[in-house]
Amino acid sequence: VRVDVETGVVAVEQYVVAHDSGTMINPTVLEGQLHGGVALGLGEALGEELVYDARGRLLTDSFHRYVIARAEKVPRVAVRHHPCPSRNNPAGIKGVGENGTMGGITTIIAAVEDALAPLALTLNEMPVRSQDLAAASELLRERVGALARGGVA
Amino acid sequence: MTELRDVSFTVNGTARRVRVEPRRLLVHCLRHDLGLTGTHVGCDTADCGTCVVMLDGRAVKSCNLLAVQADGAAVSTVEGLAPGEQLHPIQRAFCEKHAVQCGYCTPGMLMVASALLQQSPHPDETEIRRALYGNLCRCTGYEHIVDAIGYAGELMAEAGTAR
Numbered sequence: 001v002r003v004d005v006e007t008g009v010v011a012v013e014q015y016v017v018a019h020d021s022g023t024m025i026n027p028t029v030l031e032g033q034l035h036g037g038v039a040l041g042l043g044e045a046l047g048e049e050l051v052y053d054a055r056g057r058l059l060t061d062s063f064h065r066y067v068i069a070r071a072e073k074v075p076r077v078a079v080r081h082h083p084c085p086s087r088n089n090p091a092g093i094k095g096v097g098e099n100g101t102m103g104g105i106t107t108i109i110a111a112v113e114d115a116l117a118p119l120a121l122t123l124n125e126m127p128v129r130s131q132d133l134a135a136a137s138e139l140l141r142e143r144v145g146a147l148a149r150g151g152v153a
Numbered sequence: 154m155t156e157l158r159d160v161s162f163t164v165n166g167t168a169r170r171v172r173v174e175p176r177r178l179l180v181h182c183l184r185h186d187l188g189l190t191g192t193h194v195g196c197d198t199a200d201c202g203t204c205v206v207m208l209d210g211r212a213v214k215s216c217n218l219l220a221v222q223a224d225g226a227a228v229s230t231v232e233g234l235a236p237g238e239q240l241h242p243i244q245r246a247f248c249e250k251h252a253v254q255c256g257y258c259t260p261g262m263l264m265v266a267s268a269l270l271q272q273s274p275h276p277d278e279t280e281i282r283r284a285l286y287g288n289l290c291r292c293t294g295y296e297h298i299v300d301a302i303g304y305a306g307e308l309m310a311e312a313g314t315a316r
Binding site for chain 2: 028029031032033034035036037038039040062063064068069070071072074076077098100
């Protein structure tokens with residue numbers, strides 16, 4: 001991922017999924033499920049948030065406030081198959097319904113931590129808010145600036 | 154009681170006349186008054202794009218227009234893409250590339266694709282994704298839709314399809 005430290009906006013540049021789907025029946029449909037799952041995870045990692053006011057009223061009650069992933073935000077997803085046939089059924093198949101979702105959330109948030117390694121952030125909440133990332137990097141810049149000034153003096 | 158207004162327009166090439174309340178949204182007019190339920194309603198707030206139709210050749214969100222605003226205009230909906238039994242190349246491409254999962258966003262995606270390919274017959278991926286900015290899909294992750302639109306451009310070039 002790439003993070004703009006001024007705005008805190010995260011861009012997911014590359015995404016690879018390695019997946020065990022058991023015996024594959026229709027790889028195209030399967031890949032569609034994985035792409036969709038990753039997009040769901042990306043939305044949850046970076047945008048989707050249920051915000052309530054003090055009176056319990058939902059504020060993110062439409063698609064311009066509850067931000068799900070749009071086409072420009074979702075990268076192409078490289079899929080690597082690692083099929084190990086299931087022994088629980090004769091066909092060796094496994095469920096693949098939107099299987100990229102859970103991995104997507106943690107992978108993207110971990111990648112944001114990594115991209116901002118100098119900030120040593122521990123991101124344990126989703127979504128990651130760009131305003132928080134921007135504020136954290138601003139804080140670091142101030143500290144570095146203060147250190148540099150101190151060093152010169 | 155609100156005074157009803159007459160609206161005359163062409164829908165998929167056929168002259169239609171409806172009598173509607175001034176507040177009637179175009180999408181509700183198409184779906185309920187004309188029975189063209191291919192155009193969907195996902196949000197009613199111009200966020201999701203599944204209600205996209207063409208109004209005088211431009212892709213518009215029909216949940217954000219009043220039916221009376223379409224008076225005198227030419228409207229085309231997803232039902233008008235394939236006039237006969239044969240699928241339009243864009244529809245074929247969506248089938249072949251598996252660009253449909255639940256299908257709710259599909260009519261809007263098809264209409265936006267149609268508008269894009271009229272303006273830009275061979276769009277690159279960035280252009281396609283930008284064109285889809287106003288259309289949400291919750292299932293596909295967009296990749297197969299993007300592929301299908303690029304492929305539809307090729308199919309239309311082969312077939313010499315003008316529209």
